[in-house]
Amino acid sequence: MTTQQQPPVLSIEGIIKDYPGVRAVNDVSFSVESSTVHCLIGENGAGKSTLIKMITGALLPSQGNMKINGAPYAPTSTQNARENGVATLFQELHVVDELSVLENLTLGMEQSRFGFLIKSDLEERVIQTLASIEPSINPAARVSSLSVAQKQIIEIARAASSGASVIIMDEPTASLSEREVERLFTVIRKLRSQGVTVIYISHKLDEIIALGDTVTVLRDGKHIVTKPLSEVSGRPELIDMMIGRCVFESYTPRNNLSEEVILSAKGLSNNMLKNVSFEIKKGEIVGFYGLVGAGKTEIARALFGADEVAGSIVFKGEKVGGSPKEAIAAGIALVPEERRTQGLFTNLTIRENIPVMNLRRMSNNGIFRADAELSAATHYIDQLRIATSSIEKHTEKLSGGNQQKVVLAKCLFSKASLLLLDEPTRGVDVGAKTEIYDIIRNLADEGNSVAVFSSELEEVLGICDRIFLLYTGSLESEIINGPDVDINDILNIVTGGNRGVTA
Ligand SMILES: Nc1ncnc2c1ncn2[C@@H]1O[C@H](COP(=O)(O)OP(=O)(O)OP(=O)(O)O)[C@@H](O)[C@H]1O
Numbered sequence: 001m002t003t004q005q006q007p008p009v010l011s012i013e014g015i016i017k018d019y020p021g022v023r024a025v026n027d028v029s030f031s032v033e034s035s036t037v038h039c040l041i042g043e044n045g046a047g048k049s050t051l052i053k054m055i056t057g058a059l060l061p062s063q064g065n066m067k068i069n070g071a072p073y074a075p076t077s078t079q080n081a082r083e084n085g086v087a088t089l090f091q092e093l094h095v096v097d098e099l100s101v102l103e104n105l106t107l108g109m110e111q112s113r114f115g116f117l118i119k120s121d122l123e124e125r126v127i128q129t130l131a132s133i134e135p136s137i138n139p140a141a142r143v144s145s146l147s148v149a150q151k152q153i154i155e156i157a158r159a160a161s162s163g164a165s166v167i168i169m170d171e172p173t174a175s176l177s178e179r180e181v182e183r184l185f186t187v188i189r190k191l192r193s194q195g196v197t198v199i200y201i202s203h204k205l206d207e208i209i210a211l212g213d214t215v216t217v218l219r220d221g222k223h224i225v226t227k228p229l230s231e232v233s234g235r236p237e238l239i240d241m242m243i244g245r246c247v248f249e250s251y252t253p254r255n256n257l258s259e260e261v262i263l264s265a266k267g268l269s270n271n272m273l274k275n276v277s278f279e280i281k282k283g284e285i286v287g288f289y290g291l292v293g294a295g296k297t298e299i300a301r302a303l304f305g306a307d308e309v310a311g312s313i314v315f316k317g318e319k320v321g322g323s324p325k326e327a328i329a330a331g332i333a334l335v336p337e338e339r340r341t342q343g344l345f346t347n348l349t350i351r352e353n354i355p356v357m358n359l360r361r362m363s364n365n366g367i368f369r370a371d372a373e374l375s376a377a378t379h380y381i382d383q384l385r386i387a388t389s390s391i392e393k394h395t396e397k398l399s400g401g402n403q404q405k406v407v408l409a410k411c412l413f414s415k416a417s418l419l420l421l422d423e424p425t426r427g428v429d430v431g432a433k434t435e436i437y438d439i440i441r442n443l444a445d446e447g448n449s450v451a452v453f454s455s456e457l458e459e460v461l462g463i464c465d466r467i468f469l470l471y472t473g474s475l476e477s478e479i480i481n482g483p484d485v486d487i488n489d490i491l492n493i494v495t496g497g498n499r500g501v502t503a
C-alpha cells in the first residue's frame with residue numbers, strides 16, 4: 001500500500017507584519033493539516049488576530065508566503081480569500097436581522113463562486129448544508145428571532161455552503177452560554193468530519209483541550225511551538241508555553257471584613273429582574289454568578305443608574321440608581337461588558353482614555369494637568385501590563401485583550417468606592433487575569449467594594465468573598481466563599497435546580 005502524503009491545507013512560511021514601532025508578527029512558520037481543529041493561543045497582543053487577518057486577506061503581510069494545498073496563496077481581500085476557500089467568523093456578527101435565515105445564507109452568493117447556479121439550486125444547497133450542521137433552525141425563520149448562538153451557526157453554515165475548506169474563528173464563544181458552547185462544538189466537530197479545517201482562537205484553555213487536535217502558541221509575535229494536543233499534558237503546560245511561567249489562582253479568605261453595609265438594594269424589578277434584594281459591605285468583593293441571560297448585566301446597569309428599575313438602591317445613605325451621572329458623583333463606577341462599544345473611545349489614545357472617567361482628578365482648580373494624565377496612564381500600562389509600543393497609540397489599534405485592560409484602568413483610576421465589573425476578564429489572557437485579580441484584591445483591602453459580574457465560575461470562586469447566584473432574573477441563593485463550597489450545588493442552582501427545573 002502506498003501512502004500519499006497530502007500537503008497541509010495551509011502553510012505559513014516566514015510571515016512578518018510590521019506596524020509603526022511594533023513587529024506584531026515576527027517570522028512565523030507552521031502548517032495546518034486538513035480536517036483538523038487547529039488552535040491558536042497566546043497572551044494579549046501576542047499577534048493572533050494580526051496573523052488571522054493576513055490569512056483571511058484583511059491585511060497584507062510585510063514579508064513571507066502562504067500556501068493553500070501546496071499552491072501559492074496571497075489573498076488581497078477577504079472576498080479573494082473566500083474564493084480560495086478561506087472564510088472567517090467575525091467577532092461581530094454579520095447577519096441581517098430583517099431577512100430570513102435562507103436569505104441570509106444566500107446573500108451575496110449569486111455573484112460569487114456559485115454564480116452559475118440557478119437560484120433554486122443554490123437555495124437547495126444551502127438548506128442541505130444548514131440541515132447537515134444544525135437541523136433545528138428553520139430556513140424560513142426571521143434571523144431577528146434567533147439567539148446569538150444560532151446567528152453564529154448561520155454564519156458558519158454560510159461559510160460551509162460557500163465551499164470553504166478553512167473556517168477561522170476568533171474567540172467565538174465570548175457571548176455564548178455553556179450549553180450553546182457545547183452546541184457550537186458539536187457543529188465544529190461535524191464540519192471537521194466533513195473535511196473542513198477550523199482554526200480556533202480562544203483564551204479559554206479548557207475549550208482548547210476539549211476541542212483541539214493541534215495547538216500553535218505565539219508569544220510576542222513569535223512562533224513558540226506547534227504540537228498535537230494529545231502530547232500536551234494539560235492546562236499548566238499550555239499556560240507555561242504561552243507566558244513562560246506558571247500562574248495559579250485560588251481564593252484565600254480575607255480577614256477582618258467590615259460589617260458596614262455600603263450599598264443596599266431592595267426589590268429591584270424590571271423586564272428582566274424579579275424582586276432582587278442584596279447588600280454589599282465596605283471592603284467586600286462580591287460576585288454575581290449565573291449563566292448568560294441570568295440578569296447579571298441588568299443588575300450592574302441598574303446599580304449604575306443606566307436602566308430604569310423599580311425598587312430602591314441606597315448607597316452610603318443616599319438614594320442612587322437614577323442616572324449614571326448620579327452614580328459617578330456618589331462614587332460608583334461601571335466597567336461594561338461590551339468594551340468596544342460602551343467602554344472605550346477608540347479614536348482616542350491610551351493616555352487620553354484612562355483619565356476620562358475622572359477629569360476632576362486631573363485638574364488643579366480647573367486647569368487641566370497634562371503631567372498627571374501622563375503619569376496615570378503610564379502607571380496603569382505598567383500595572384496591567386498593557387502591551388503597547390506607546391501610550392500615544394489609539395486604542396482601536398490595540399489587541400482585543402489590551403483594550404479590555406484600558407477600560408479597566410479607566411475604572412480603577414476613577415477612584416470610585418464601589419466598582420461594578422461586568423465580565424472583567426473576558427478576552428484577557430491567563431497571566432493578565434492574575435494581575436487584574438491582584439488589583440481587585442488591593443482595592444478591596446484599601447476599603448473599596450467591588451462587585452464582579454461573571455459567567456465564569458472559576459473567576460468568582462477565585463476572588464469573591466461572597467457570591468450571589470442568579471437564575472432567570474432572580475437572586476436564588478447566597479454563598480460565603482471558602483474551602484467547603486460545593487460546586488455541584490452552585491451549578492444546580494444556576495441551572496434552575498431550586499425551581500425544580502432539571503438541568
Ligand atoms: N492597526 C494597528 N496598528 C498598530 N499596531 C497594531 C494594530 N493592530 C494591532 N497592533 C499591535 O500588534 C500587536 C498584536 O496584536 P493582536 O491584535 O494580533 O494580538 P492578539 O494576540 O490578537 O491579542 P488578544 O488576545 O488581546 O486579542 C499588539 O502589540 C497590537 O498593539
Ligand SMILES: [Mg+2]
Nearest residue numbers: 048049399400
Ligand atoms: Mg485578538
